[in-house]
Amino acid sequence: MVSVRRWTGHEAGLLxxxxxxxxRAYAAHLGVGIRTVSKWEKLGAATSPWPDTQAILDTALARSDAAAQARFEQFLGLSSGRRPRGTSSPTIADHETWTEDLERIVVCLDRQDFAFAATLLERWLGRAQARDLDDRGLYLYGRSLVLSGDLRRLQGTLQDLMTAKRLYSDAHDVFTELDIPRRAAQIELSLAVVTEMAGHLTPAAALYKQLTGDERLGSADRARALLWIxxxxxxxxxxxxxxxxxxxAAQWFEELDEPEDWATAQQKLALAHRGVGDLTRALAYIDTARSNGRFETPLQRVQIETAHGHILLTDPATRSAGNTVLDRASDIATQYGLKHQLRSIKTVRNSKEYT
Structure with a gap:
């Protein structure tokens, strides 16, 4: 979460x-007078709240939900006072609509509704020129590039992965210019994922290893980097x-109270135990993952079914059940256009172990 070293009326207004x-609602929320909030809005950076009110604002930010914190980070990072880059930047109303569209795109990607996500992204990337954007617009442009990269990565053909790499690299340049290191580091993590998905395993592991100790990332992201090693x-x-x-990594997720990531770690541990020939532990880990994970998105369902089917396929006694599970995973992947997952399922089926 972004923090504010010293609140002024400007930051209070952005919150x-x-x-x-x-x-009126904001004044009641903070427990201050309406005239106080109006003063902040009018004077901006020329006024500062009293020390006790600074603490109230810190608490209000900390207790706000993730979406509000993300909007505040955008508003704060994009109003840093640098000279605008051009004269045709989007209006404040455009910025708000753009922000709302980005929130819709995140939901679409979670649901693997790629067509609508692509339509919303094209609405902004098709019209925005980075050189004409002020800082706030450039931030939204960078976020759009990242989500477009996510879209390509989730679809997962080799051409998609090449395009995702380019989009992530462009977004990295944007957030480096805006001096937002956390965003830049998160993009580096996405680039490592693309490297792994493209089959370049040793370079991917090296990139993950660097990021496990990168203080620009939060603890959960560093734990994910460790898991992906x-x-x-x-x-x-x-x-x-x-x-x-x-x-x-699983222990780290448990300490961080990240149950979904912990369940994902159990899933990956199951496959690793299958790899060393310990099917008893593999089945135990996959059962733990299936019992504790939520698997709300099509991608999550395909991933857990593929892992389960792979383990069942290893034992001749459960091979028929494994093929049934993989059929189910393949149907979901086909329905939602998860081409990388379809490729993974095909690789599992064509393994020399089962032919």
């Missing part, structure tokens, strides 16, 4: 906008080492 409250190692056949690394 009101991020919370989407009227002046294990994923790359397992794909490269180094399953025993992968199990050690994944176990450390």
């Amino acid at each position: 009101r906008q991020a919370l989407r409250m009227s002046v 294990g994923t790359a190692l397992a794909k490269d056949g180094r399953n025993e080492f992968a199990i050690q690394v994944m176990g450390q």
Whole structure:
């Protein structure tokens, strides 16, 4: 979460906008007078709240939901006072609509509704020119590039991965210019994922390793980088080492109280144990993952079904059940255009172990 070293009326006003409250509602929310909020709005950076009110604003920001915090970060980062880059920047109303569209795109990507996400992205990337944007517009442009990269990565053909790499690299340039290191580091993590998906396992593992200790990232992202080191190692056949690394990541997720990531770690541990030939532990881990994960999105359902089917396929006694599970995963992947997952399912089926 972004923090404010010293609140002025400017930052206080941005928080009101991020919370989407009227002046009256915002004053009641903070427990201050309406005239105080109006003063902040009028004087902006020329006035500063009293020290006790600074603490109230800190608390209001900390207790706001993730969407409001994201909007505040956008407003704050994009009103840094640098000279505008051009004279044809979007209006404030455009910025608000653009922000709302980005929130819709995130939901679409979670649901794997790629067509609508692509339509919303094209609405903005098709008209925006980076050189004409002020800082706020440039931030939204960078976020749009990232989400467009996510869209391509989720679809997952080799051409999609090449395009995702370019989009992420362009977004990295934007956030580096805006001096938002956390966003830049998160993009570096996405670039490592693309590298792994393209089959370049050793370079991907090296990139993940660098990011596990990168203080620009939050603890959860660093733990994910650690888990994905294990994923790359397992794909490269180094399953025993992968199990050690994944176990450390699972423990980290437990300490961070990240149950969904912890369940994902159990899923990946199951496949690594399958890789070393320990089907008893593999089945135990996959059952734990299936019992504890929520698997609300089509991608999550395909991933858990593919892992489960792969393990069942390994044992001749459960091979028929494994093929049934993989058929189910393939149907979902086909329905939602998850081409990388379809490729993974085909690889599992065509393994020499089962032919």
